[in-house]
Amino acid sequence: MSQDEHIRSYTAPAAGWGALKSVTKSWLGSENAVKNLRAMLKTNQNSGFDCPGCAWGESPENGLVKFCENGAKAVNWESTGRSVDPDFFAKYSVSALAGQSDYWLEYQGRLTHPMRYDAATDHYVETTWEEAFALVARHLKALKSPDEAEFYTSGRASNEAAFLYQLFVRAFGTNNFPDCSNMCHEASGLGMAETLGVGKGTVVFDDLEKADAIFVIGQNPGTNHPRMLEPLREAVHRGAQVICINPLKERGLERFQHPQHPLEMLSNGSEPTNTAYFRPALGGDMAMFRGMAKFLLQWEREAQANGEPPVFDHAFIREHTSGLDAYLAAVDATPWEHIVGQSGLSMAELELAARMYRRAERVIMCWAMGLTQHRHSVPTIQEVVNLQLLRGNVGKPGAGLSPVRGHSNVQGDRTMGIDEKPPTWLLDALEKRFKFKVPRGHGDNAVLAIQAMEARRAKVFLALGGNFAQATPDTPRTHAALRNCELTVHIATKLNRSHLVTGRDALILPCLGRTEVDLQADGPQGVTVEDTFSMVHISHGQLKPRSPHLRSEPAIIAGIAKATLGNQPIDWDWAIADYGHIRDLIADVIPGFADFNARLRHPGGFHLGNDAAERVWKTTSGKARFTPSELPQELVNQAVLARGERPDLILQTLRSHDQYNTTLYGLDDRYRGVFGLREVVFANERDIRRLGFAPGDKVDLVSLWEDGIERRVSGFQLVAYDLPAGQAAAYYPETNPLVPLESYGERTFTPTSKFIAIRLEKAREDSLIHCALAPIPTTGRGRAPRPHSPARRTPMERTLGALACAAGLLMAAGASAAANPPWCWSTAPSPTPPAGTA
Structure with missing residues (x-):
């Protein structure tokens, strides 16, 4: 699938040697290496500081190293030896900087x-x-x-x-x-609060070790929460099911090489992080969960007719829930044709997913932006809750709901009152105090x-x-x-x-x-x-x-x-x-x-507690609530369809591996085989050729919406990728211009960045010129990262890479002998060091 020097196949597992090299490059490239080594070893330690990256929780175990590759990037990126001071701003105008x-x-x-x-x-x-x-x-x-x-x-x-x-x-x-x-995660908070009385996850770290099945939905932990890979791998190793639901085959959800397992590193081995992988259509998750519920209902009725043990947890349902009859009526009323068509999965795949869910006594559902950035995200989240309620998978060890938050304290900020729709109790408490x-x-x-x-x-x-x-x-x-x-x-x-x-x-x-x-x-x-x-x-x-x-x-x-x-x-x-x-x-x-x-x-701090995890339901009825929502009739905007337009593809925006939110640590996305380039669009090769293009062609992406505003990003390279037909993916923030301000989730106002109807057009010559970055002089204090060469590395870089691996392996062996904590490096390179300043 190699299309040019920027695109080449990547076959290694997540983490492992590539991560060790990447961390070393990030560390040395910080221009503050001695101090930053100390900083990295203090990351997530009881006497140190919390990683400024993701919100994944800490293992209760102690260890010498408790950070992942992307956490190391965050630390070195923040603790750089480079400065932007008044002299820098005196040299460069705002207009000049805007061209970079x-x-x-x-x-x-x-x-x-x-x-x-x-x-x-x-x-x-x-x-x-x-x-x-x-x-x-x-x-x-x-x-x-x-x-x-x-x-x-x-x-x-x-x-x-x-x-x-x-x-x-x-x-x-x-x-x-x-x-x-x-x-x-606005949809997660709203959807769970309405049904369970809490807007936060109901599980703790230890529950991952007790679950019989873990569903990982619309999430790429290998890049976004790398320390999550260790408990997923351990779950597979002990015989639990790890069911991944994601249109893209993400490397971190396939195989993982543990940098703190010396024998595994020396043998270049790895272990799987899933037992099943389902690839629904974009926006089709709710239909998938409805299909699973429909199978569970069918099997429950068969069990009742045959005098067999029930599929549903009736004791839990009677004591702790309301609204079951209305929900089951909604399940009955949803035709299979609608479920299969919207989910993008076959009946056989839906049945397999349902059987894996049924066989597990303790199930955790984890999800991220793949569920929350759609128009119908709230009913999608509530359909996940419905599934868990049917089998009593809330409020018991090894089971529950886990919306995996992104930034390191985004959940804490909401707890502290950063909320445009504050609850009455908070306002009352502020007034009183x-x-x-x-x-x-x-x-x-x-x-x-x-x-x-x-x-x-x-x-x-x-x-x-x-x-x-x-x-x-x-x-x-x-x-x-x-x-x-x-x-x-x-x-x-x-x-x-x-x-x-x-x-x-x-x-x-x-x-x-x-x-x-x-x-x-x-x-x-x-x-x-x-x-x-x-x-x-x-x-x-x-x-x-x-x-x-x-x-x-x-x-x-x-x-x-x-x-x-x-x-x-x-x-x-x-x-x-x-x-x-x-x-x-x-x-x-x-x-x-x-x-x-x-x-x-x-x-290690303390746990805030969670009422739903204790089966205390702070809802209007005092019970957990089944929600009987209908599947959307159409996912594409009705006004677009009424004009007779049909999208060429449905686009989702996502991060590269060298990225955390809008922060770009580098220009590579190694797991997906992209190097030194961000203006790419991933699509199925058959779709590329169906639309009259070839892999490597430059195209403009045009968003289809109802208001007549042209939304276009230009000069993107087509990359043939293993994606379901009709789908595409590209990086944000480069593709954020395609997301209409008025295209947001019902009741959440969350932009629909995982479902953008687009048309592909041959790149205009003027747009190719326009999208090129204006060069900025580097004869003063401005520092230009050295151009990335994916095909060649200098002898010094090769030597540093080898030393990094050796040092990393020694560190891994020592830490493993001490406590063997999770050290889930992923494998993106850090920014290359600057060529120097004049």
Whole structure:
């Protein structure tokens, strides 16, 4: 399938030798190697800091190494020796920087000083913290209504920062909290809260070791949660079923080579991470689960007729659920033709999946964006819940529901109150504790915030981390909306494109990273995070801050709040002098955090608890609820179909292996065989030829939608790939322009990034020129990553690679002898080191 130098077959298992090489390249390329070795060994340790990458939980076992390949990339990317200081901004205008790739921008290094945008010169210029806080306060106080400001939150923010942020914003007078979770697991929270009374996963790490079957749905853990590969492999090894449901054959869901198993590494062996792999149509998951339920219902009736043991858990259903009859009527009313047609699976495949589910006494359902970024995601999640309720697979060891969260504290931020639709109990608790009248109306989510800025109803945009301009849909419209603002503010560690899409005034406020020591008035501070299993633990930075001008996220929030509100509703200086003060406030307001500071002294932190896991149902009926939803009649937009248009393909957006959300650590996607290139579109070779193209051709992707706006991305290379017919895949954020702002999940407003109807056109010559990056001089402080050569490596690189493997193997052997913890490296290379600066 080799189509040019950028595309070549990759046959090795996930992790293993490639991961060891990749981590070493990332480490050496950080230009801070000695300090970063110490930092990596402190990652996810009880005395260290929480990985700034994903939200996967920690094994209770101790070990020398508790990070994955992509976690190492995150640490080295944050702890780089490179800096973006005032001299850098003096050299490059915003317009010049905007011509560079997202990878180039973040590669330049850490932000070091607070910077203010000067529209007259089109440059950022240095400012003081006091001037920056005063500018924010002046703009906020000038608004006619607090609802004219939007306050965005990234999932990297700590619990302490998030709590202070929501307190400040609500004291200011609005619930406008567009949040990164609006783009991902909104459907999980809503779908589970309505049916189970909780919006979080009901399992803990230990449940994975007890499950008879684990379903991994719409998820690519090999790239997005690499430490998950170890429990999947161990489940297969002990005889459990691991059933993967994903249109793409992802390497991490096929085979895994454990870097901490010396004999396996020396023999170049690996073990499987699945026992079955189903590949439904995009958007067809709900139909698949409905088909499984239909088989279970058929077998239940046969068992009743023949006097055999029941298929359903009737005792559980009677005591703990409501709505069974209406749900079974909906299952009966769904014809097989609709199920098979929409799921993209045969009757035989549906029956096999149902039988594997039936045979297991304890089943865990895990999922991610493959389920949540569709128009009908809420009923899809609820169909998963329906299946689990039929067999009593909620609230017992080794069973439950596990929406696997993305960023390291995205779940914790919601727990702390980052919610545009806050629950009444939270608002009541805030009013009682802080004695101010909180806003009660719903605020803006990410989509509504963009629409508000587009219509000039919102005039200030403040982002606590993240890369809003690139993470959101309909990129040109989002950028235009941000430029309508009077002020844009970004609290960040590294330069990204959002900082270049400015309002009339704009600020970049540089903050400490998770790896760095946070020194406040009462001494070094720790911050807390909540992982996907609802475990809360403390994180202590280890490295000297990159610049003495950096401030922590809580300190920046407190500075803005004090300048805007004075010492109301709290003394902000007191709050940040010792973060234990913030945690005491959290304990007063948020359920589950009593004795917060004391409980953090326990190694590994503490579990928040989960009512549904205890079979306590905080629903309106007091029971878990079956949900009788109908399958969608059509998945493609009705207005498009009414015009007589039929898409060439259905596109999903996804990450490459060298990527975490919008952060690009490099330009490779090794597991999928792509090197040094991101403008690619994966498709079935028969589809490529059916549409009149050949693998390697350059095409434009055109989105089909109802509003007449042309949405096009240009100059993408066709890559023949093992995909079901009619499907395509490409990387975000490059393809975010194809996602219409108004194409979002029902009741969630989550962009439908996993179902985009597209047409392929031959690439225009002018579009090929347009999509090429304008070169930027590297004769000053700007650093250009060395061009990637997939076919050739220098002798020095080969030597370093060999040394990396040897060192990694020795480390793996030592750690394995000590405790053999999970060390689930995946295998993407880190950014290549710079060619140098002049």
